Amino acid sequence: MNTVLVGAQWGDEGKGKVIDFLTEEADVVVRFQGGSNAGHTVVVGDKKYVLHLVPSGVLHEGKHCVIGNGVVMDPFDLMKELEQVESWGFELKGRFHISERAHMVMQWHRAIDRAEEAARPAGRKIGTTGRGIGPAYAAKVGRYGMRVGDILKPNFLDVVRAQVEEANRALEALGAHPLDAEEMVKLYTPMVAALMPYVTDTIQFMHESLEAGKSVLFEGAQATMLDVDFGTYPFVTSSNPTAGGACTGSGVSPRAIDRVIGVLKLYTTRVGEGPFPTELKDADGETLRRRGGEFGATTGRPRRCGWFDAVVARYAQRVNGVDFWAMTKLDVLDEFETVKICTGYRRDDGFVYQTFPADLAVLDRCEPVYEELPGWKCETSHVTRYEDLPENARKYVERVLELVGGKLGVLSVGPARETTLRIGV
């Protein structure tokens, strides 16, 4: 069974936890896009692990983990993370693979990311994670990027020198400090030896695994509304976190995919700038942030919080072809008198958007249309069977499902592994 797992909102839906339990049934886990801008939090027993680049499958001994060709990988972030994973007691040898076709995020991409963000005027800022993601993808599609396979070539350090000089011109134009090319060369020299053992032709590896009947889990990072094509452009990341990205980012055909699982938080959050129709700037938003622990795993930034948006989720259902939903964080809603679901955006002239508009400017003229449902006012995080949930909680979940389509596969009512109710998957 080959499964693609995607985020259905603006990220931070709790994918790490869902990936972690789906990994139990997979042989190979592959990241297909994004880079260390992601932060997947997994709680095992009383230990909390945060991963950025390495697939969460690494927390399961014996599973193969792949950084696919669609990822942009910062070698320093990766080395740090690999050391950390080893210090937690997990063995990497023979089961961790980096695609030689993946592009690298270099120090100058990070510097340009920060300088570009600083130079953007108010209202145009994206609120990037500062991890160099945009400039690394720009280099990739601009055809001057550096691929992981390049570190194996004898002229690697000369290319580093040449690229630093080029990047310095951009940095100076942005009013930022230039980088020292020789310092960069010194920095990258030990990296070559450290990463070499993991560099693989992952396309070959993926196909051999599929031919041998292995199960593959495609681990999406970020989410549908941050997709460079389908999200709230330009307030997006620079990759395709939607289901199609699983193929282009790993070298596996769509024919090999058996199912798509979408992760959907039962309210909405967003970190960084950009439109967010159901955002709450009141006490209810504060309650969601406090109860949901809504602070970024990568940057520590407080997340913006709001009611569940069925327009977004329905759009995500279509774009990804979600078969099953993994709904998360139901327990965060436990203390509300009533809970709201946004079913459309009403423009000032009365027109109601049922699908997410491409032109973000129209959202300034819209108000969310809400359905209000009674809350359940009791703790749900101890519940281990769907039938044992309070009736109003079940009604809320079922109404969400009715509005967005797809089937319910997983319902999560707390951070620990045991609080994951499996319904249809």
Ligand code: IMP
């Ligand atoms: P970048 O990916 O660092 O370029 O950031 C672009 C936008 O995507 C910003 O609004 C970030 O806050 C957002 N973003 C990137 N990665 C994540 C993530 O893993 N979770 C939530 N938001 C993210």
